[in-house]
Amino acid sequence: MVGQSDTAIGKRRATRRRWGELAPSWLALGMNVPTLLCFVLILAYPIFFAGYLSFHEVGVRELRSGEYSFTGWANYAELFSDPVFWKSLKNTVLFVVISVLLEVVIGLGIALVINEHRVKLSKVTKFLILVPWAVPPIVNGFLWAFIFNTQFGYLNRLLYQLGLIEEQVIWLGNPSTAFMAIIIAYVWRTVPFNILLYHAALQGIPDHLYEAAELDRATMWEKFRYITLPLLRPIIAVTLILRTTFAFMIFDEIFAITQGGPGNDTWVAAWYTYKTSFNPPFNIGVGAASAYVLALIVGVVAIAYVRYVYKKVEY
Amino acid sequence: MNRMTWRYRIFMNLANVLVICFLILPLVPVVLGALQSERTLHEDVWALLPAEYTLDNFRLILSGGENKGEAFQGIDYLPNSVTWFRNAFLNSVLVAGSVTVLTLVLATLTALTVTRLKLNWTGYLMNATVVSRMVPLIVLMLPLFVVMRNLGLLNSLSGIIMTEVGLLLPYAIIILVPYFQAFPKELEESARLDGCSRFGAYVRIVVPLSTPALAACGVIIFIISWHELLIPLIIASKPEFMTLPVVLAGLVSDQFVFFTVMMAICLIGLAPTLLLVLLLQKYLVKGLTAGAVKG
Amino acid sequence: MANVSVENLKKNYGTVEVIHGIDIDIQNGEFVALVGPSGCGKSTLLRMIAGLEDVTGGTVSIDNDVINDIAPRDRDIAMVFQSYALYPHMTVAQNMGFALKLAKVPADETEARIREAAATLNLTDYLERYPRELSGGQRQRVAMGRAIVRSPKVFLFDEPLSNLDAKLRVRMRTEIKSLHQRLGATSIYVTHDQIEAMTMADRIVVMRGGNIEQIGSPLELYDAPVNEFVATFIGSPSINLLEGTINGAVFELSDGSTLPLPAGVTGPDGRAVKYGIRPEHFEIVQGEGMTVMKVDVVEPTGNETILSGTIGGQEVQITQQERLNLRPGQEIPVSLRLTAVHLFDALTGQRI
Numbered sequence: 001m002v003g004q005s006d007t008a009i010g011k012r013r014a015t016r017r018r019w020g021e022l023a024p025s026w027l028a029l030g031m032n033v034p035t036l037l038c039f040v041l042i043l044a045y046p047i048f049f050a051g052y053l054s055f056h057e058v059g060v061r062e063l064r065s066g067e068y069s070f071t072g073w074a075n076y077a078e079l080f081s082d083p084v085f086w087k088s089l090k091n092t093v094l095f096v097v098i099s100v101l102l103e104v105v106i107g108l109g110i111a112l113v114i115n116e117h118r119v120k121l122s123k124v125t126k127f128l129i130l131v132p133w134a135v136p137p138i139v140n141g142f143l144w145a146f147i148f149n150t151q152f153g154y155l156n157r158l159l160y161q162l163g164l165i166e167e168q169v170i171w172l173g174n175p176s177t178a179f180m181a182i183i184i185a186y187v188w189r190t191v192p193f194n195i196l197l198y199h200a201a202l203q204g205i206p207d208h209l210y211e212a213a214e215l216d217r218a219t220m221w222e223k224f225r226y227i228t229l230p231l232l233r234p235i236i237a238v239t240l241i242l243r244t245t246f247a248f249m250i251f252d253e254i255f256a257i258t259q260g261g262p263g264n265d266t267w268v269a270a271w272y273t274y275k276t277s278f279n280p281p282f283n284i285g286v287g288a289a290s291a292y293v294l295a296l297i298v299g300v301v302a303i304a305y306v307r308y309v310y311k312k313v314e315y
Numbered sequence: 316m317n318r319m320t321w322r323y324r325i326f327m328n329l330a331n332v333l334v335i336c337f338l339i340l341p342l343v344p345v346v347l348g349a350l351q352s353e354r355t356l357h358e359d360v361w362a363l364l365p366a367e368y369t370l371d372n373f374r375l376i377l378s379g380g381e382n383k384g385e386a387f388q389g390i391d392y393l394p395n396s397v398t399w400f401r402n403a404f405l406n407s408v409l410v411a412g413s414v415t416v417l418t419l420v421l422a423t424l425t426a427l428t429v430t431r432l433k434l435n436w437t438g439y440l441m442n443a444t445v446v447s448r449m450v451p452l453i454v455l456m457l458p459l460f461v462v463m464r465n466l467g468l469l470n471s472l473s474g475i476i477m478t479e480v481g482l483l484l485p486y487a488i489i490i491l492v493p494y495f496q497a498f499p500k501e502l503e504e505s506a507r508l509d510g511c512s513r514f515g516a517y518v519r520i521v522v523p524l525s526t527p528a529l530a531a532c533g534v535i536i537f538i539i540s541w542h543e544l545l546i547p548l549i550i551a552s553k554p555e556f557m558t559l560p561v562v563l564a565g566l567v568s569d570q571f572v573f574f575t576v577m578m579a580i581c582l583i584g585l586a587p588t589l590l591l592v593l594l595l596q597k598y599l600v601k602g603l604t605a606g607a608v609k610g
Numbered sequence: 611m612a613n614v615s616v617e618n619l620k621k622n623y624g625t626v627e628v629i630h631g632i633d634i635d636i637q638n639g640e641f642v643a644l645v646g647p648s649g650c651g652k653s654t655l656l657r658m659i660a661g662l663e664d665v666t667g668g669t670v671s672i673d674n675d676v677i678n679d680i681a682p683r684d685r686d687i688a689m690v691f692q693s694y695a696l697y698p699h700m701t702v703a704q705n706m707g708f709a710l711k712l713a714k715v716p717a718d719e720t721e722a723r724i725r726e727a728a729a730t731l732n733l734t735d736y737l738e739r740y741p742r743e744l745s746g747g748q749r750q751r752v753a754m755g756r757a758i759v760r761s762p763k764v765f766l767f768d769e770p771l772s773n774l775d776a777k778l779r780v781r782m783r784t785e786i787k788s789l790h791q792r793l794g795a796t797s798i799y800v801t802h803d804q805i806e807a808m809t810m811a812d813r814i815v816v817m818r819g820g821n822i823e824q825i826g827s828p829l830e831l832y833d834a835p836v837n838e839f840v841a842t843f844i845g846s847p848s849i850n851l852l853e854g855t856i857n858g859a860v861f862e863l864s865d866g867s868t869l870p871l872p873a874g875v876t877g878p879d880g881r882a883v884k885y886g887i888r889p890e891h892f893e894i895v896q897g898e899g900m901t902v903m904k905v906d907v908v909e910p911t912g913n914e915t916i917l918s919g920t921i922g923g924q925e926v927q928i929t930q931q932e933r934l935n936l937r938p939g940q941e942i943p944v945s946l947r948l949t950a951v952h953l954f955d956a957l958t959g960q961r962i
Contacts, residue, residue, distance in 0.1 A: 027513055028432045031424040032440070035484060038421065042455070042481020043447045049458035063464065110337075113330045118319060121331040128338045130599060134592035135342075136542040138560045139581040143345050146574060152360045154344040160361045168360070188341060193603065200604045245449040252544050255564060270453045277457055278549065284457060291454040302449035501695035504662050507682040508689050509756075510712035515683075523699055 047295070054288035059281065068285075075289040084264050085290060088272040092294075095183060095268060096247040102187045103243050104236060107194030112224075114195070115202045129199075133192040141256020144185035148172050148257070175265035178258050182266060185253045190246070194239050201235040202228070241305040245298050269294045345585075348578030349373070352386035356575055372579035376400045386575075394573060396562045399554045400580060403562040410472055410547070410558055411540040414479045418536050419529060421480070422487030427517050429488070430495040431503065441492070448485040455482070456549050463550055470553045478546050483536050490535065490606040494528035495521065531602030534595050538588045559584050612673045612763040612796055613638045614659065620667035621654055621820075629654060629820045631668060636813075639794045641787075643811035645804055645843070651820040652800045656766055659798065661685050672763055683712075688757035689766040692773060694749045696741040702728075702752050703737040709760045720759075727755045730789070747778045754786070758793070765797040771806065783809055804844050808832070816840050833950075838959035841886050841952060847916060850926040852885040853956065861885050861953075863922035869901055872951045875962065882956035889916070891950040892928035899943030903928070908936050 022030075054075050056068035079085050114122045114129065135143070147154045148171040159165045171177045205228065213223050251270040254260060260267045260275065267275075269290065277287030319327075348356070349372055351365035359366065371384035380397045383390070396403075425444075429437045459478055460469070468474030498521055506516035522529070544560040551557050557565070563584060566577045592599060614636040621629040629651045636642050644652040657663040659670055661682035669676045677685055688709075696705050703724050710720040728734045731751045741749055750770065757765055770786075771779045787810045790797055801807055807814045808828045816823040816831065816839075824831060824840045835841035841849045852869070854861050856877040860868040869885060877883070892903075903926065905919040914929045917936070921944075928944070936942065953962040 022513070024432045024513070025434055028428040028434055028437060031428050031514075032437075034421045035425040035488075036440075038481045038484050039443065039447065042459070042478060043450065043485075046455045046458035046462065047450065049462065050454050053458060053461065058461070063461065066465070110334050113327065113334050116327050119324065119327040119331060121328050121335075125331045125334050125338075127593070127596060128335060130592045130596055131338050131342070131589065134538065134589040135585045136544075136560055136563075136588065138542075138544045138563050139345075139585045142563065142566070142577055142581050143341060146348055146578060147341065147344050149574070152356050152574070154347070154363070157361055157363050161363055188337075196600055196603050200600075249451045249453065251453065252560075255544070256567065259567065270451065273453045273457070274545075277460075284461070288457050291451070291457055294451050295454040298449060298451050299446075302446050305445070305449065499693060499695065501691045501693050502697060504660075504682075505689065505691060505695040506697075506708075507662070508660060508685075508687060509709035509760075510683045512681065512683060520697060524697075 050288050050291055050295075053285060054292050056285055058284040058288070063282075063284070071285065075285040078286050079289045079293070082286075084267060085272055087264060088267040088269050088290075089293075091179070091265075091267060092248060092250075092269040095179070095186075095250060096244055099183050099187050099190075099247050099250075100240060100243045102183070103191050103194050104239060106187065107191050107239070108198055108232070108236075110191070110195045111198035111202055112228075114199060126199075129195055130192050132189050135189060137189060137252035138256055140185055140189045141253040144181060144188075144253070145172070145257045148177075148181045172258055173262050175262060178262060178266050182250075182253050182257055185257060186247070186250060189253075190243065194243065197235050197239055198232060201232050205231050238305075241301055245301050245305070248294060248298050248301075345578050345582050348575050349582045351575055353573065353575050354386065372576050373583075375576065376579055376583065394566055394576075395554055396565045396580065397573075397576060399557060399562055402555060403557050403559045404583070406472060406557065407541060407559040410475050410479065411537050413472075413476045414483065414540040415533050415537040417476070417480045418483050418487045419533050421484055422491055422532065423522065423529065425484075426488050426491035426495050427521065430492055430498075431500070431517070431521070432513075441488075444485040444488050448489060452482065452545055456545060460549050468550070470551055470556050472556060474550045475547045475556070475558070478550065479540050479543060482546070483539060486539070486606060487532050487536055490532045490602050491525075491528060493605045494525055498525065527598060528602070528605075531595070531598035534591055534599060535602050535606070538591060541588050613640075614764055614796060614798065615671050615674075616655070616659070616668070617671070618668035619655070619658065619665065619670065621651070621658060621663065622666040627666075627820065629658075629666075632817075632820075632822050634815055634822070634825065636796060636798065639796055641790050641797045641799065641810060641812045643799045643801060643807035643814045644817060645801055645807040645814060646817035646823075647843075648802055649819075650817040652802075652815075652817050653768060655817070656689075656768055656798060656800045659764070660687055660689050660766055686760075686763045687766060688760050688762040688764075689768065690753045690757055690770045692769040694741075694753040694770075694773075696749055696752055696756075698741055701738050701740055702733060702744070702755075705741065705752055706756045706759050709756070723759045724755075727758045730758065731755050746774055747782065750774060750778075750782060754789070758789075761795075763796065765795050767797065767799040767801075769801055770799075771801075771803075779806075786810060805846065808844065814844075816843060834961075835886075835952065836961055838884060838886070838954040838961075841954070841961075845888060847889050847927045847929065849886050849888050849952075850928075851954070852887075852921065852924050852926070854883065854885060854922075855879075856881045856883055856953075863924065865922045867901060867922040869946070870948060872948045872953070875953060877962065883962065884954040884956055884959075886952040886954055887946050888950060889927050889929040891947040892930075893945045893947070894930060894934070895943050895945050897943065899945045901944060902941050903944050904939070904941050905936050906938055908934070908938065 053068070055070060055072060057071045058068050062068050114125050116122055150156065150168050150170045150173065153171070155171065156165065156168050159169070171181055209227050210223055213227055218226070249270055250268055251274065254266060254268055254271050258266045260271050273287045273291045273294070276290065277284045347365060350368045350370070352367065352369050352371060355365045355367050369384070369386055371386035374382045374384045375387055376397055379401050380393045425440070429441050463469050463474045468477070502520050502524070503516045506520045507513060511519055542560065544564060547558040547561045548564060551561060563580055566573065566580070616632060616634045618631045618633060619629060620627060620631050632655070644655060646652050654663060658665055661677070661680065665678045669678055671677060672685065697708065700708065706724045706727060707720045710723065724737065725734070728737055731754060733748070733751055733755055736744060736748060741752065744752065753770065771782050774782060783806060799807070799810065811828060813825060813827055814831055815825045818839055824836045831840055831844045835844065838851065842851070852863060854863040856871065857868070857879055859871060859876070861871055861883070862868050901921055903917070903919050903921050905917050907918040909916040909918070910933065914931055915934050916927060916929050918925070918927050920926065954960065955962060
C-alpha cells in the first residue's frame, strides 16, 4: 500500500484541474481590502477633510446647507488671536511634560519594586498592576472628582481624620490644585502601561550582569545607575514618545473633573477643539484649525517614534 | 543575589504595600459612595465610613428609575442617565462586542500579510499603521462628525462601531504583528505541501495556533472600546444610542445632586473591564507589551 | 514515484542571482543528496522544487511535466523539515493524516494508512500524543511518517537530522536509508554533512555558490573529484593538497623535494599544481620510501591512527590501520599509491 503512487491523493491531483497559486501580491491585496478601506475612510480621508474644513467657514448654517465657503487663513487667524487657545496650548504642554515625567518616574519605581520576585508580596502587586488601566477614563474622572470634592470628598475627609486640616479645602475651585488633580487622575490611570513595559525590560536583563557587578562590589545604587538604567534607556525612549503623543489628547478627565474650570484655567487643546466645535456657536472651522495644530505637534513626535524607536528597538 | 538582609526585606515589603495602596485605594471611595445614600453622604462630611449602608442606588439604576427604594422617596427629578442606564449598558456590550470581532478579523488579515507575505507595499502599510495609531482622535472626530452627518449615520450604533473599528485597527495590527512574525514559517510551508493554499494554511494552521495572541488582542480592543467616550459622545446625541461612558458623561451637570448614584453607575461601568483585566492579566500583559515595541 | 528534472534553473533575490542556471536529472526511485557549504543554494533549490520559492528562470518538471506555476499543494510532494514542522495542535495521528484529510480520503483508509506508517516507524504507541510530548527522535519519525502516509511522487528532505544528537543521527541515517530501500520513492535530500550524503545517496550533487560542481555516485566523487573543491569537500579527514610545480616527470615541492607523478601525467615544466592524495593512500615503508614525513601529532582512534605532520614543509595527515608506536618529531619514510593521486591546476582548481 504505502509506496504506491496511484493512491487517493495522486488520483485527486490527476483528475482535478491543477491551479497555479494566487500570486502573493493579489492575495495580499485581497486580504487587505477591508483594512485599506477602513484606513481611507476613517483615517486618511478625515485627516484631509479636517484640513479642508479648517480653511472654510463651517457653522450650524453651513452644515445644514452643505455648502462651505472658502475663507483662506481666516480660521487660523481667529484661532491665533484667541488668548484662550494660547492658554489651552500652554496648559497642554505643561500637562504633557509633568504627566509624562511622572509616568516615567513612578512607573520605573513600581517596576523595580515588583521586579524583586523574592518578596512574596510582589505577586499580589503584580496581579493588581493593571487595575487602574481597567477603569474607564470617564469613570476615572468622576472617581477623582468625587475624591477631590470640596463638601464631601474623600480627600478632605481623610486629611481631616489625620488632623491635617480643620476646614474643607476647595481643591477643584483653585486653578493650580485643579490642574494638579487632573494630572494625578490621569497619571494614576496611565502609569500601569509604563510599569508593564519597564517590568518586561527589567526581566530581560540577565541576572549574571548583577552577579558580576556584585563581585565588583557595586552597591544597590551603582547597580541601578550603571546596569539597570542604561539597559532600560531604549524602553524609556519608547514610553516617552508614546506617552507624549497620548497625553496630548487628554480629554475624558478634563470633561469629568473640571469641564475646563475654574473659568478656563484647565482648558487643554482637545477640550478647546471640542468646545469650539460642538458647543454654541458651533464654530467647526476654527475647531478644525485648532485640531490641525494639535495634529501637527503630535505628528512630529509620531514621526520621531517611527524613525528612531519602532524600527530600532528590539526585545 | 541569594541572600536578602532583613532591612532590605522589610523595605521591599513596605514598598509593595505602598504600591498596592496606590493601585486600589482610589477605588475605595467609589465603593463607599455607591453603598450609601445621598443623605448619609451629606450628613457627616468628615466621616470616612458611612453611618449606614444601602443598596438603593443599585436598585434605582438597575430598575431604570422605577424602584426608588427608601433613599429616593420623594425625589421626583431623576437624571436621564438613570432612566437610560440599562439601554446604555446593552449598547456598550453591543458596540464593544462588534468592534472587537470586526477589528480582530481585519487586523488578523492585515497582520498576516505584513508578516507572512512581505511585499514592498506591506512595509509602507505597516508604517502608515504605526503613524495612524498616533493621530489625535479629536482631529478625526470633526470631519467624521460632518461625514457621518451627511451619511445619516449620526445617532446610530453602526456609525459608532465603524469609527471605533477604524480607530482601533492600527493598534490591533501593531499588537498582532510580533506574534505572527515569531510564528515558524515551516509550519505554514508544511501545510501548503500537505494540500493547503496559502490562505488555507493561515486559516488551518497559523490562526488556530495564535489563539492566545488573538484572545489578548481581542480583550485589549474590547476594553478600549468599552472605555471610549469621545466617539459615541460626538456621534450619538440621542439617549437611545448612548453607550455607558456617554450616559455617565451626562451626569456631569447633576453631580452635586446625585454623587452616590453616579458612583454606583461608575462601579457597574468599571466592573466588566476590571474583571477581564484581573482574569486575563497574563495574556494582557503580553499583548500590551507587544503593542508598544516591535517583537 | 516519479522522475524530477531541473533545467537551466535560476533564482534571483532582488537583483542578486543566487542560483545560476543548473541542470539535474533525477531518475524514478533514486535517492539524490544535495550537498555543499551553507549558502551554496541547495536549500533554495529544494524549496523551488517544492514550490515554496518562485522560479526566476528555467524549469522544474516532474514526470516531464513542467510544474513551475503549480501550487505546492498540487505538486504531490512531501517534505521533511529540519525543524520537523509538526503541527503542535494536532496529535501524531492527526499530523500524519492531515494531508489525507485535506484530500478527502475516506476515514477508514486514512486510519489504515496511518496505522501502517506508524508500525513501520515504531510510532504505534504514540499516535494519540501531541508533538510536545515526544522526544526529538520520535518527532523526527512523525515528520517522516507524515510524508510516508501520503505516498507522494517525491520526498524532499531539508537537513532532517541536523537537530538530533550525534548518536541518534547515525541511527536515523540508517533508518531513512532502509526506508528508502523499502519504499523505493524518489527522494531529494539536502545536507551540509558530506558523510550523510555519502552513506545514504545513490547520487550526490555537490553545489557551491549557486552552481553545481559535480554530480556522481558517492564513490565517483570520492575517487574522481573533478576539482579541488569537490576533493576537499568529500572525505574525512580531508584530502591532502601539496603545492608545487611540475618539473619533468616529477612533482617538485617548494623546498625542492620531489614526488613522483601518476602515470600518464606530463605537463609543461614549471606549471603550478596541487598534488592531491587522500590520507589512507599513504604507506609507511621500511627503508627508502618515496618521501619522508615528519610526524608532529599521533592520534589513535582505535580502529585507525591519524598522523599529522609535514612533507617538504607542508602539512599532511595520513591514516594507518596498524597500531603504530611513533614519537612526535620522528621522521618516517612513506610511499603513496600513485593511482590514487589527483593533480589540480593551482589557479583554476580543475583536475588535470
